[in-house]
Amino acid sequence: MGVTVRSSESGPGIVGRLAPSPTGGLHLGHARSFLIAWLMARGAGGRVILRVEDIDASRVRPGMAELAMLDLRWLGLDWDEGPDVGGPSGPYVQSARLDRFEDALGLLKRQELVYPCTCTRAEIQRAASAPHAGEEGPIYPGTCSGRSARDESRLRGRRFAWRFRVGTGMVGWDDLFKGPIRSDPARVAGDFVVGRSDGAPSYQLAVVVDDAGMGVNQVVRGDDLVSSTPRQLLLYRAFGFEPPQFGHVPLVLGPDGRRLAKRDDAIKLSTLRGLGVDPARLIGTLGRTIGLGEGEPARPSDWVGLFDPASLPAGAPVLDPAAW
Ligand SMILES: [Zn+2]
Missing domain, CATH: 3.90.800.10 (Glutamyl-tRNA Synthetase; Domain 3)
Structure with missing residues (x-):
């Protein structure tokens, strides 16, 4: 079959991934989860893969994949493999992996x-x-x-x-x-x-086949996916793949106590970028919610090796978009 696991060729190092869905624009909550995923992989000296999860054709909106990559780069996150930079495990867009x-x-x-x-x-x-x-x-x-x-x-x-x-x-x-x-x-x-x-x-199915096929061995994502993980572990077992390390982080809440949603334009990274918000200020604010710094402006690269998973608060952080 065409599903193979890269292990020997990628070595023992950590391979993490950022997997945005091009359905509605990334927001502050995504930024926080991606920042943590990136710091976990980079802190371990590992590689980062960017994969676009666009198999749900009815929800995909044109141009959103490019926008997501623009947003992530604006924040200061980078990747070693992805749709724009290529790599040995491509294609990096799910709709091209059917x-x-x-x-x-x-x-x-x-x-x-x-x-x-x-x-x-x-x-x-x-x-x-x-x-x-x-x-x-x-x-x-x-x-x-x-x-x-x-x-x-x-x-x-x-x-x-x-x-x-x-x-x-x-x-x-x-x-x-x-x-x-x-x-x-x-x-x-x-x-x-x-x-x-x-x-x-x-x-x-798609997430397991792609993570295994791309050699991803560390999956850090929002805790709305905790209930999916047992099903994915069963698929890993069925395919004979070694499962990755899983880490689930609490999703960000708005001031009303509800999860940030893609429909809220005020919290979208593209909106903040358009308003001229300094991404270092945004990263500084997100950093304070994950035990890094006191909110002073920062770049993700400032914190490589400094993020401690044990210092991540267990509760959901509240961010007020009005503060921007
Ligand atoms: Zn039936």
């Missing part, structure tokens, strides 16, 4: 780890027992789990998604920021979609 996801799905089919699911959203909603709804909607009730991957040929003309069999048992990891976490994938989402009915890979 053959790899197809190969990976094929491997899961041959292992009978996936089955075709013809359920509609409404059917799953009705069949799932309401009290056990997972964080991401109802837990899949297993309606189609009696099918084999080979039943695909008998479903001609019907729309179906490919679901991964999660089986039973706890999955755990030692989170770089949150310590040991254990979770039962069957109680989070149940059998989950790896291949969507429109033919696109799911986020869960």
